[in-house]
Amino acid sequence: MSERTLAGDRYVLSEPPIGVGGMGTVWKAYDTVLHRDVAVKELRVPHGLSPEERDALRARAMREARAAAGLDHPGIVTIHDVVDEGGLPWIVMRLLPGRSLDLAVRADGPLSSRGAAELGLRLLDALVAAHAGGVLHRDVKPQNVMRDGGGNWMLTDFGIASVAGATRTLTGTGLVTGTLGYVAPERLSGATPGAAADLWSLGATLYFAVQGRHAYDHDDLPAMIAAVLTRDPEPADGAGPLATVIAGLMERDPDVRMSAETAREHLLAAAEGRTVDEAATERLGVPGIGVSGRPTEKLGRPTKVLPAEPPRDSGAGSDEGVQVPEPRPGEGPGSARRSRALPALAWLLAAMNWALGALVGLVIYSSGDGMPIWIAVALAGALAVGGGLGAWLLAPPLARRHGLPAALTGTALFTGGLFVSAGVLVVAGLPGALAAVPLIAAFVPFGAFHQLARLTRRRIVSIELLGRVTAVHRATGFAAIVFGTGLGYMLVVQVYGDDPARYIPGATMTAGILVIVASLLVAPALHDVSTHDPVPDALTGS
Known part of the structure; x- marks a missing residue:
C-alpha cells in the first residue's frame, strides 16, 4: 500500500x-523537509x-488557520503550516506526546484544586494572548487541552478559530462550531460571539477538571441546549477555592x-494556596497591610485600602505601635455591610x-366591574414583554x-x-384606559429591577450560601405577591368602595408609595456596600 x-x-x-473528532481527523506525519514529526489535522466539511x-467555508478555514499560525505563546500549540489539499484545508502543527485533559481525568481522576488552578492560569493566559491578536478559539474543551513533553498544559485546535471582525460575511450558513456543553449560551442563542464566550468554555473545562464530569450532560440534544440556556450547572463540590471562579x-x-x-x-491565588485577599495583600508587602501602611479589608477581590484611622495613645513613653486584632470569620465591616444589605434587598x-x-387584585376586581378585557390582557402582556x-x-447599561x-x-x-402616576391620571379625570399606560410602562423598570436584584445577590453572597439566600428571596417575593393580591382586593372592596374614580387611584397610589418609601429606606444599606465593593469588571467594562 502506497504512503x-x-x-x-x-x-x-x-x-x-x-x-x-467532530471537526476533523488528526494524523501523525513526518516532515521530509525539516526532518521532524508533526501532527496534521484534516478539517471536516459538513455534509x-x-x-x-x-x-466559503474552506476559504474561511484557511484564513483562520493562517491567523492562528501567527499566535506565539507557550500555552498555544504552534501551527507550522496550512495546506490546501484536494479542496480541503489541512493544518500542520506541533506534535504533542502527552494525553489530553479528557483522557487524563478519565484515567487518573479529577485534578486537585491547585492543579486545576495552574491549568486554568495556563489556558487563560493563552486565550488572552489569542484575543489580543484578534483570534477567538470557539472550541475550548478538555479534548483540546494537551500536555507537552515537559508536562505543561497547552491549548490546541486553534485551526477553527474565528478571526474577530474578519469572517462576518462567511458565517451565514447557520453553522455553530464547537462542542455542546462547552459552547457558551450566547453562541447557542445566535448572538455574535466575543472573547467572553471563550471564557465560558474555559469555566466549563475547569468544571470537568475538578469534577471529572461535564457541567451539562444530557443525551437529548434539545435538552442539552435548553439546560445551557436556562439554568446554572450543579455546584462543583470538588472545586474548593475554584468554585467562585x-x-x-x-x-x-x-x-x-x-x-x-x-x-x-x-x-493565581488558588495556585499559590491562598485566598484572593491574601494574595493581593501579600504581593503588596506585609500581609494585611497595603502600600500606604494602612490596614486593608478582605473583600474577596483585589484589596482596597481603607481610610487611615487616627492614632490611639498606647501609653506615655511607649515605643510599641498599635496592634490591630485580626477579625474573626463573619466579623468586620465587610460582613456587617452584607448583613445589612441582604435583608434590605429582601424588603x-x-x-x-x-x-x-396589589395590581393583580385591582385587575381581578375591575374585570368584574366593567373594565375592558383588553386592559387586563395588555397588562399581562406587558408583564411578560x-x-x-x-x-x-435596560438592566446591563444601567x-x-x-x-x-x-x-x-x-x-x-x-x-x-x-x-x-397612574392614580394621578385617574384623579385628574382622564379615562381609565389612559391610566393603564404608566402601569404598562412600569413593567420595564420592574423587570430591570429583578435582574439587578439577582446580580446584586450574586455579588454580596458567597457561592456557598447563594442557593439558600436565593431560595429565601424567591419565597419572600412569592409570598409578597400573594399577600399583595389579597390585600389589594380588600383595599378596593373595603376601603375605596365600588367607584373606579376612587379605587383605581387608591390601589395604584398605595402600591406606588409603598415601593417609593421602601426604596428610600433601604437605599443607605445598599449604597453602603456600593461605596466599598466595586462593580464587577464585566459590568463596568474596565
Missing part, C-alpha cells in the same frame, strides 16, 4: 489516525452544503461574566412584588453607568413613580 502524502510529498502520513458554501466564568449573561483579569486573580423585593400583587425588555436591555445598588433603587423608585 499517503501532502504538499507535494513533503508530509508523509502514518496510519491509522491518532484522533478523530449538505452547496458548492458555494463549501468554497468557575461560577463566575460560567455566568450565562456575558455582560456580567467574570472578566479575564478577575479570573486570573482567583486562579425591597417584597415591596416590589407586593405592588405587583416589558419585564423581559427591562431585564435584558448597572454599567450607575453601579448595581444605584440602578437597583433607581428602577424601584421609577416603578413606584409610574404606579403613582
Whole structure:
C-alpha cells in the first residue's frame, strides 16, 4: 500500500489516525523537509452544503488557520503550516506526546484544586494572548487541552478559530462550531460571539477538571441546549477555592461574566494556596497591610485600602505601635455591610412584588366591574414583554453607568413613580384606559429591577450560601405577591368602595408609595456596600 502524502510529498502520513473528532481527523506525519514529526489535522466539511458554501467555508478555514499560525505563546500549540489539499484545508502543527485533559481525568481522576488552578492560569493566559491578536478559539474543551513533553498544559485546535471582525460575511450558513456543553449560551442563542464566550468554555473545562464530569450532560440534544440556556450547572463540590471562579466564568449573561483579569486573580491565588485577599495583600508587602501602611479589608477581590484611622495613645513613653486584632470569620465591616444589605434587598423585593400583587387584585376586581378585557390582557402582556425588555436591555447599561445598588433603587423608585402616576391620571379625570399606560410602562423598570436584584445577590453572597439566600428571596417575593393580591382586593372592596374614580387611584397610589418609601429606606444599606465593593469588571467594562 502506497504512503499517503501532502504538499507535494513533503508530509508523509502514518496510519491509522491518532484522533478523530467532530471537526476533523488528526494524523501523525513526518516532515521530509525539516526532518521532524508533526501532527496534521484534516478539517471536516459538513455534509449538505452547496458548492458555494463549501468554497466559503474552506476559504474561511484557511484564513483562520493562517491567523492562528501567527499566535506565539507557550500555552498555544504552534501551527507550522496550512495546506490546501484536494479542496480541503489541512493544518500542520506541533506534535504533542502527552494525553489530553479528557483522557487524563478519565484515567487518573479529577485534578486537585491547585492543579486545576495552574491549568486554568495556563489556558487563560493563552486565550488572552489569542484575543489580543484578534483570534477567538470557539472550541475550548478538555479534548483540546494537551500536555507537552515537559508536562505543561497547552491549548490546541486553534485551526477553527474565528478571526474577530474578519469572517462576518462567511458565517451565514447557520453553522455553530464547537462542542455542546462547552459552547457558551450566547453562541447557542445566535448572538455574535466575543472573547467572553471563550471564557465560558474555559469555566466549563475547569468544571470537568475538578469534577471529572461535564457541567451539562444530557443525551437529548434539545435538552442539552435548553439546560445551557436556562439554568446554572450543579455546584462543583470538588472545586474548593475554584468554585467562585468557575461560577463566575460560567455566568450565562456575558455582560456580567467574570472578566479575564478577575479570573486570573482567583486562579493565581488558588495556585499559590491562598485566598484572593491574601494574595493581593501579600504581593503588596506585609500581609494585611497595603502600600500606604494602612490596614486593608478582605473583600474577596483585589484589596482596597481603607481610610487611615487616627492614632490611639498606647501609653506615655511607649515605643510599641498599635496592634490591630485580626477579625474573626463573619466579623468586620465587610460582613456587617452584607448583613445589612441582604435583608434590605429582601424588603425591597417584597415591596416590589407586593405592588405587583396589589395590581393583580385591582385587575381581578375591575374585570368584574366593567373594565375592558383588553386592559387586563395588555397588562399581562406587558408583564411578560416589558419585564423581559427591562431585564435584558435596560438592566446591563444601567448597572454599567450607575453601579448595581444605584440602578437597583433607581428602577424601584421609577416603578413606584409610574404606579403613582397612574392614580394621578385617574384623579385628574382622564379615562381609565389612559391610566393603564404608566402601569404598562412600569413593567420595564420592574423587570430591570429583578435582574439587578439577582446580580446584586450574586455579588454580596458567597457561592456557598447563594442557593439558600436565593431560595429565601424567591419565597419572600412569592409570598409578597400573594399577600399583595389579597390585600389589594380588600383595599378596593373595603376601603375605596365600588367607584373606579376612587379605587383605581387608591390601589395604584398605595402600591406606588409603598415601593417609593421602601426604596428610600433601604437605599443607605445598599449604597453602603456600593461605596466599598466595586462593580464587577464585566459590568463596568474596565
